[in-house]
Amino acid sequence: MPNKAKVRLWQVGILLVFLGLWEWGARTGRLDKLYFAQPSEIAARIVKWFSEGDIYRHLWVTSVEMLLAFVIGTLLGVAMGLWLALSPPVAAVLDPYIKALNSIPRVLLAPIFTIWFGLGMLKMIALGITLVFFVAFFNTYQGVREVNPVVLANARMLGADGGRLLRHVYLPSAASWIFSSLRTSIGFAVIGAVIGEYLGSAAGLGYIIQQAEGVFDTTGVFAGIVVLMVFVLALDYLVSRVEAQLLRWRPQEAEARS
Amino acid sequence: MVETSVRAKAAVEVRGLTVRFGSYTAVEGVDLEVGEGEFLALVGPTGCGKSTLLNVVAGLLPPSAGEVYALGEPVGGPNRKAGYLFQQDALLPWKTALDNIAMGLVFRGVPLREARNQARPWLERVGLARFGDRYPHQLSGGMKKRVGLAQVLITNPRLLLMDEPFSALDVQTRHLMENLLLELWQEDRKSVIFITHDLEEAIALADRVVVLSAGPASRPIGSFAIPLRRPRDVAEVRLTEEFLGIHQEIWSLLRGEVQKSYAQQG
Numbered sequence A: 001m002p003n004k005a006k007v008r009l010w011q012v013g014i015l016l017v018f019l020g021l022w023e024w025g026a027r028t029g030r031l032d033k034l035y036f037a038q039p040s041e042i043a044a045r046i047v048k049w050f051s052e053g054d055i056y057r058h059l060w061v062t063s064v065e066m067l068l069a070f071v072i073g074t075l076l077g078v079a080m081g082l083w084l085a086l087s088p089p090v091a092a093v094l095d096p097y098i099k100a101l102n103s104i105p106r107v108l109l110a111p112i113f114t115i116w117f118g119l120g121m122l123k124m125i126a127l128g129i130t131l132v133f134f135v136a137f138f139n140t141y142q143g144v145r146e147v148n149p150v151v152l153a154n155a156r157m158l159g160a161d162g163g164r165l166l167r168h169v170y171l172p173s174a175a176s177w178i179f180s181s182l183r184t185s186i187g188f189a190v191i192g193a194v195i196g197e198y199l200g201s202a203a204g205l206g207y208i209i210q211q212a213e214g215v216f217d218t219t220g221v222f223a224g225i226v227v228l229m230v231f232v233l234a235l236d237y238l239v240s241r242v243e244a245q246l247l248r249w250r251p252q253e254a255e256a257r258s
Numbered sequence B: 001m002v003e004t005s006v007r008a009k010a011a012v013e014v015r016g017l018t019v020r021f022g023s024y025t026a027v028e029g030v031d032l033e034v035g036e037g038e039f040l041a042l043v044g045p046t047g048c049g050k051s052t053l054l055n056v057v058a059g060l061l062p063p064s065a066g067e068v069y070a071l072g073e074p075v076g077g078p079n080r081k082a083g084y085l086f087q088q089d090a091l092l093p094w095k096t097a098l099d100n101i102a103m104g105l106v107f108r109g110v111p112l113r114e115a116r117n118q119a120r121p122w123l124e125r126v127g128l129a130r131f132g133d134r135y136p137h138q139l140s141g142g143m144k145k146r147v148g149l150a151q152v153l154i155t156n157p158r159l160l161l162m163d164e165p166f167s168a169l170d171v172q173t174r175h176l177m178e179n180l181l182l183e184l185w186q187e188d189r190k191s192v193i194f195i196t197h198d199l200e201e202a203i204a205l206a207d208r209v210v211v212l213s214a215g216p217a218s219r220p221i222g223s224f225a226i227p228l229r230r231p232r233d234v235a236e237v238r239l240t241e242e243f244l245g246i247h248q249e250i251w252s253l254l255r256g257e258v259q260k261s262y263a264q265q266g
């Protein structure tokens, strides 16, 4: 096992060197600030955003969009995954449709959703759902299909059926798959929201970035990206905490995290 | 003899049972009866169809032909009146030992709190009082088998189906488990089908030993009553003159089947 403190030291070190080089390059003119901005200015911009307060409105809009997309997409995906995994005939019929729908590049849906839903939040949420749904769906489906047949037979012999089988056998068994999908889904929900905003909206981080880009304000674009990054990392951390709590029965997971 | 007295009412009745997997016939024309309260051991060479037979009796596998009755009813679908102890690990890995035992009741509609209360004494009976909050991966192989046994017995099945439950354990643990099983069985004499490929284990535990022929198309070819006194200690009983005699008699039949089975696989 590598020493935890040492790992941290290296991680921080790499970040500092990277930012340092960037800052130095921008200051000495080796990197064109018009294209690459400058870390200290990006930081200053973020501070300015938060002190002026306008950013909160945009953060709020993007958060609501992505959280709704995340929650609705996951619920739909898990429900659909359970249904198809437990009814193979339905899965056989729907299989080509699911594959076809999932093959559509989502960016191309943005114009259609604009026509359907306008420029409000609904469009971003819908776009996020089309991304999140499939991740949750495929993982749940796979997780349920991989239930240990002996454990399943044992539960059946002990008298489990219907809802109890779902709750005590299928869902816990699929849980590790579903959780790994959650962490991917968060990223996708953000992509859905931000791409949607970027391609036409009235508020949100994607909107800020698009506005900044419109006047060639590279610093603004980078500042927007950094805020997004922190936001996603925070959410990912939350999910990993919940996951560790719920999956503490797992051999390696339990030991590795403690 | 033991046989005639317990045959009065059969716990399991198998008539003309055949099971095919595609073109392969695993068992064919099997007739088997297990008396109420009888402890029957089923021995046979590996791959002859013991698990197949047990799965049919449990209702986990539909027969290709023949009739199967368990506790007076035709078998169709998982038989909840039967308890099944699997050859492989079958505990729910995401439940603690206590909850695993409680599940037998929860699956039948008992609220979790109540089920846990009833599971606690079972934890004690199988000698795991201090291990209730451990997950299966934190238990040894023998401990897992104990939890499995309690999980099945808490539902109080009239019929107990056991598929080589102790074959993966070391000899000492195995003797402990066998004695524990006999002790628990002695309390209310459930009907038992116990599969093993270890003839000594079969004789030490059972009232009757049935020998299956080598596959394909395996069927019972011998039934031996075991008149050894109860209660038995599985380790001590093996040393008695009587035991050795019975062993020799059954082995002379079983040996041929085992050799046939090896010859086919080689």
Ligand SMILES: Nc1ncnc2c1ncn2[C@@H]1O[C@H](COP(=O)(O)OP(=O)(O)OP(=O)(O)O)[C@@H](O)[C@H]1O
Pocket (backbone or CB within 6 Å): B021, B024, B026, B044, B045, B046, B047, B048, B049, B050, B051, B052, B053, B197, B215
């Ligand atoms: N699902 C299946 N599909 C095809 N063949 C099968 C299937 N299940 C079992 N068999 C075959 O049926 C035969 C009997 O299998 P079974 O598992 O009942 O043997 P067994 O007596 O329990 O063996 P062991 O002592 O090794 O556990 C074997 O030849 C096996 O290959």
Ligand SMILES: [Mg+2]
Pocket (backbone or CB within 6 Å): B050, B051, B052, B087, B163
């Ligand atoms: Mg077997």
